Amino acid sequence: MTPPTSDVALGFLLNGSSVSVTCAPEDRLLDLLRGPLRLPGTKEGCGEGECGACTVLLNGLPVNSCLVPSYQADGATVETIEALADERHAALLEGGATQCGACTPGVAMTAEWIRRHPALGKRFPLSELMAGNLCRCTGYDGILKSLEAALTDDEGTA
Amino acid sequence: MSVLRPTTIDEAVAVLSAQPEAIPIAGGTDLMVHWPHRLELHEKTFVDLSRLTALRGLRWQDGDLVMGALTTYWDVLLDEQIGRRFPLLHRAARQVGAVQIQTRGTWAGNVGNGSPAADGVAVLMAYDAMVELTSVRGVDVVPLRDFYTGYKISHRTPDQLITAIRLPGIPYRTQIFEKVGARKAQAISKIGVAMVEAPGGWVVVANSMAPTIRRCRAVEAVLNSGHPISSPEALHDTILQDVHPIDDLRSTGEYRVRVMARLLYHDLREHIAAFS
Amino acid sequence: MPLAPLLRREGLAKLSGREQYVDDLDIPGALHGITVRSTSARGTIRNIRFDPEIDWSSFVIVDHRDVPGLNTVKLIETDQPALAATEVRHIHEPVVLLAHPSRRALRKAVRAITIEVDPLPSVLDFTVRPTPEQIQHGSDNIYKQITITKGDARSILADAPIIVEGVYRTGAQEHVYLEPQGMIAEEVDGVIIIRGSMQCPYYVHTAVCHALGREADQVRIIQTPTGGAFGGKEEFPSGVAIHAALLALKAGRPVRLVYDRTEDLAATTKRHPSWTRHRTAVASDGQLLAQEITFLLDGGAYMTLSPVVLSRGMIHAAGPYHCEHISIDGRAVLSNTVPFGAFRGFGAPQSLFAVERHMDRIALRLGLDPVTVRQRNLLADGQTTATGQVVADGVDRQGLLNRALSLSDYAAKRETHRQFNIDTPDRRRGIGLTTFFHGAGFTGSGEVYLDSKVAVAGLPDGTIEVRTASTEMGQGTTTIFTQLASDRLGLPPEAVAIAQPDTAVVPNSGPTVASRTAMIVGRLVQEACDDLRRQLSLDATDRGNDVAEAIRAWHRTHPNGLLLGQGHYRPPPGIEWDEGTYRGEAYGAYGWAAYVAEVEVDLRTYGTTVLDFVAVQDVGTVLNTTLARGQVQGGVAQGIGWTLMEECQWEDGAMTNNQLTNYIIPTSSDIPPIRVAFQETPYPHGAEGAKGLGELPMDGPAPAIANAIAAATGAEAAVLPLTPERLMADLDR
Ligand SMILES: Cc1cc2nc3c(=O)[nH]c(=O)nc-3n(C[C@H](O)[C@H](O)[C@H](O)COP(=O)(O)OP(=O)(O)OC[C@H]3O[C@@H](n4cnc5c(N)ncnc54)[C@H](O)[C@@H]3O)c2cc1C
């Protein structure tokens, strides 16, 4: 067991590369990403787990990084929006999934998770799977339709 | 602030025994909300449960379902057998926050937090769940229905860790969970009711209707009695024997009572002949 | 020829997370700022106590005495202090500013400051006449009073056999742009540079010059990509910019002042709450004979834009109908709540909700179908609006309505609902419609005063840069301007750059508000392109490579020269507006629409689900279908939120549910498929025939849904939001 300490040393796999950082135990994963790790693609829209703008994949699952204490990322795999290749965004771009863009990285990460597990889209309505990503601009249709299109494309190329 | 990161249950309970004021943290979906503003918590010591691999996962034992304390809503949703045997766990899990909360939030955290609005607790209580509490003093098993004694007050002593939640493998007939929130997803319950027909009779649990989540014994008695119920309004007095909903930011006491009555009445009409 | 389609230009930057919003900027050495706010609704500041437990020497502390210029946030009036000096008028009013390297230290410090106030009587209900002790503005707390008179409604009503009356109310609405307010300020070589999230760089510029006592060239405002605004970043950012600048000046370092969500919800402007009364004389066939309307808006503690919001609300208050006798009386009044301000629709959603809900009441009273009542009264070309404006735009308004009815299957649905409601004990279905309009651009002579200018620069490499102050906040400015300029000069979109709005670089093309950007500024972009071509001695047949080559050639002969095409607003002919009498051409153009909502009400929970939504509109030529559809769907979703769930809870004039868990906006599970259709009647004075689009979709959902709920349940549905709790009480009547 690690002794009590005010600073925490962490190591984890971030977007495919291992990183080690020391941070204050008060830092949220979101703070770590946007601050010392210089990955400002992940946004803070509320800090209370409601909006999903801070969504990242933690061990492959979508989570709100504003609710993850940084020390819980120790030993984990973390993927942020910066990890996705531009080609991955084609369907969302074409379908009008982004307007102001503030919700968009979070939306794209949840969409990415669904695309990696296409069976999910058959078990749950996409509107339910995306309900943790608030968007004030699009009315969601652009997001849901383009995600549907992406899933169809993926099926064709799989 | 400091964090302790035990890797075994023994270490964890030893820590809690030595520092009873330390706060266990699992998924953090209650504790981390508005974190930057919760300066009082920044002064505390936390016990990170996430490395306690022994608390992960769920298993079936003698027909009972045993969920380790780190079991998340998403873990439950991925388990098809649970969907068949305890469908309300699925029903509730799908309605807790949204996916990003379901992947992190734990059932034990829902119990440990003790919010009167907890959806997980409502369905667990309907299924007569038992809470396993572990400390250096040993293991206690407390029925969830007796767990809460007041608003956010429970039988858990500060040195105890919730290590598992156990659901007896009883066959149920009708099983209904209704959650009324301010929107269709990602909403805290204004009213929740879990209703199951167990071999011993109806079990009805209400959340967001009182300072704690609770069994509604008076309502159950009416359902079991076969007395005719002619309208939702006829249930108001009975409901008020069980719960005392308040006006708050999310709704009003009046709405809560009336809607709970309407849910019971309309949902059970098909199942109970005396409801006309 | 329609414009060539173009994907959102900055879309990939947004999707990939590369777009840098203000809080994403890495500014070495920047301090964080925070605002310390009043905890009293109204009173005189007695003392500001700093808890000695804290070492204040490590903080930069600013109060009203540090304001070098005039201590007001300049807008229509100068009634709002930048920092309260002697008196506070609402909870959350800014009083003190702090800066420090650590955000955590700032949060602690805020709690250690107590603003002691001797209370004065406050106004918390704008519909009640104030007592003398409550007067804080003029002699009556009225920010603005307007009367619109057409014909003689009073005498018609005096003798009318059928009069339908109704009172309608709407609540405050939070913008909930996903990116909260934020600014970063620093002083470099005597120039205050402020970067941040905003709609109107020149509003901010004016306000900062005024409060900081600087000349125009000593202040530079740069818009950063803006994560949603909806009006919430029209006037409010001026105050944030002043605060950031004050801190930066005192600190001698850059200061970042970014709100978090709870602060943003609590302290920023919101949609004006409204109270409307209709008294309408009607003939038995549904014809409107006289409309008498009283329209009240809660302005909040300072004037901000309330007079103009009132004005727009009133001009739309009689609906898109012909009526010979109209009298509209309106007031925007003070209350000791956070000031209400610009929000998509700008007063029209409130007044249109009232009149459109009222039209259904009229139909009910007369035993007519709501469709009939609208068909009978919809404005036809040659008829006049409430301000006497002759409508002559050739738009087929009856056709719009018919299209909405057929797309939504209105008539058949009415029948199936009737049966459904008999067969289903605990659900009720209904369908509701609304026909409405929305004036595009500034009201009356507003556009003339704005005197907008645009430039298109030809660059040495043969590409061009469009320079306007019109901001991209998600609505598509960048893409539309690219399409327009690229089409005008025949250049590929890649050869068109859109300058980031920076007051040191771009001319003032006016604020990015009032659905004016594509229609008016877009038109100026085209003119600037034409001007560029003229300067290059090219004619209209020279396109593409000819233009690029001419630009390069110009630069070869004018090394370091500035090649600028200019566009400058001139009003279309025939626009006459009398601000004194409120008569004349209120808007150069109107968008027209017919929306239909189908709902199901769960009688167990009184919760409403919108099952289907059809939005048909004529906004002139559609310049970009994906963007236009997105604007409509987003506006409708915001309207659904306002109608069914979004409610600010108040205590002492302060919002108590200032968290996203308690201030509820729709999720993807709450929004039905929104089916959008356009009828395109080109507007000759708009860019490529376009009219305004952004605000219109906010107007329709509330009346369509409320009418559907009324059809389903018989509810009055006269007060928004129609939360389940409110609907329950309504149905108990
Ligand atoms: C956006 C959002 C939406 C939500 N929606 C819902 C909802 O719809 N319904 C609902 O019921 N809840 C909801 N919640 C609340 C929360 O997600 C649940 O209560 C969740 O189950 C908490 O689990 P956790 O592991 O994240 O708890 P944590 O935050 O880690 O802990 C919660 C509490 O339990 C204690 N605790 C945790 N584990 C143990 C243990 N093993 N032994 C002893 N004590 C323990 C902690 O000390 C703490 O007091 C929501 C939260 C958010 C942020």
Ligand code: FES
């Ligand atoms: S910032 Fe994390 S959910 Fe909103």
Ligand code: FES
């Ligand atoms: S695109 Fe603006 S919030 Fe989603």
